[in-house]
Amino acid sequence: MFRWLVTIFLALVVFSSILPWLEKLGIGQLPGDVRFTLFGKKFSFPFASTILISTVLFLIARFI
Numbered sequence: 001m002f003r004w005l006v007t008i009f010l011a012l013v014v015f016s017s018i019l020p021w022l023e024k025l026g027i028g029q030l031p032g033d034v035r036f037t038l039f040g041k042k043f044s045f046p047f048a049s050t051i052l053i054s055t056v057l058f059l060i061a062r063f064i
Contacts, residue, residue, distance in 0.1 A: 019044075027053070 022028055032048025 022049075 019028060027049045028044065028046050030046075030048040030052065032051075034045040034047065036043055
């Protein structure tokens with residue numbers, strides 16, 4: 001259980017650190033990604049981007 005929490009935390013840290021670079025490629029701005037501003041803070045929920053990245057990583061892992 002603890003390993004999964006650490007893995008998810010590290011994945012979130014890595015994804016959030018490369019998010020500005022991915023936004024230049026169009027990831028994070030797909031239909032299905034939710035963005036809104038609340039009390040001056042920007043919130044982003046990249047549902048479609050997460051599914052796309054997961055699918056690509058799955059296919060890469062499958063063929064390796």
